[in-house]
Amino acid sequence: MDKSSGVIQSVRLDDERDRLIILDQTVLPNKKIFLEIDNMKDVWDAIYHLKVRGAPAIGIAAAYGIYLGTRKTDASTYDELYEEFKKIKDYLASSRPTAVNLFWALNRMEKRFLLEKGKNVDEVKAALKEEAENIRAEDEKVNESIGKYALSLLKPDMGLLTHCNAGAIATSKYGTALAPIYLGQDQGYNFKVYADETRPLLQGARLTAWELNEAGIDVTLICDNMVSIVMKEGKVQAVLVGCDRVAANGDTANKIGTSGVAILAKHYGVPFYVCAPLSTVDLECKTGDDIEIELRPSEEITTKWYAESMAPKDVKTYNPAFDVTDHQFISAIITEDGIAYAPFTESLPKMFEASQS
Ligand code: MRU
DSSP: OOTTSSOOOSEEEETTTTEEEEEOTTSTTTOOOEEEEOSHHHHHHHHHTTSSOSHHHHHHHHHHHHHHHHHTOOOOSHHHHHHHHHHHHHHHHTSOSSOHHHHHHHHHHHHHHHHTTTSOHHHHHHHHHHHHHHHHHHHHHHHHHHHHHHHTTOOTTOEEEEOSOOSGGGSSSSOSTTHHHHHHHHTTOOOEEEEEOOTTTTIIIIIIHHHHHHTTOEEEEEOGGGHHHHHHTTOOSEEEEOOSEEETTSOEEEETTHHHHHHHHHHHTOOEEEEOOGGGEETTOOSGGGSOOOBOOTHHHHTTTOSSOSSOTTOOOOOBSEEEEOGGGOSEEEETTEEEOSOHHHHHHHHHHHHHO
16 A cells, blocks of 8 residues: 555554554544553543544554553562453453454453463563554554455445544554545545544544545545435445444444444445454354443533533433444445455354454
């Protein structure tokens, strides 16, 4: 991929200073601030408050959080360190519930810990650092591959619609749903991208529109309630979204509002593509009903972004951060190992088997 496309690094370890560097996504696009974090509590806080967000980036940050947390313990034996490790893992796992990449990355860190049995504490800590680095580095390759597969479904000059932000800053690099857009730009595809603003936290307006704009991609910001009109007017030939968890039957949790976009896409005959690393596919969830949906504070709806409250004081609110798109509305799920089509109960396990052989 061209050096200018999708390369903003939102989570990385500054090796020399042993600090986690996180692009604070809560203040974009007005300020570009990189936080320097050296402890697991600040990692938890960065995840919970969405300073680092997007399923793959959350997983990467948590993996580094394990390293930062274990590094600070006084444990002097492997077993003592493992007791501390388990507490740190549980703590980081409590930061957000929906994106399975968080739990996937924490479990992978534990697997690595267990592989180091018999080593001394310093060796185990070094291994955990290496594993977190591996998770980050592999994510780059995964996204590039998702981008190539997704691009094979698109044609030059298409209008594309995306919801929330599944771009470079939601991952290690390139993004998932935005990866084919960056790749296409390098190859002269001339896409026209419509970015839903994504109420209530405006990831589409603040992050996707900013990210694509910075990369010189033709992006048009629309409010969430404008999806129907842009589709009706024939401006959109495909929808590309990322996701936080894919169940075994293909039901997919993604940012609140995604399922409505999928239903509209079906109505207007627009293909709806979900871009998902295999680390986001959770075969243990049989259907979307098994996916826990995060509920977030009411002020995100009532007061955030406004000089004064835009809702009656003390009005009841309901603020689910994600919704589940039923598999019947999904045209394909695009992973790093290929494109899965319905029935997903067959294609997704096959993809896992192939990836392990
Ligand atoms: O609450 P957020 O901003 O973390 O939600 C993010 C999304 O819904 C993304 O679409 C998803 O994590 C995919 S990121 C490649």
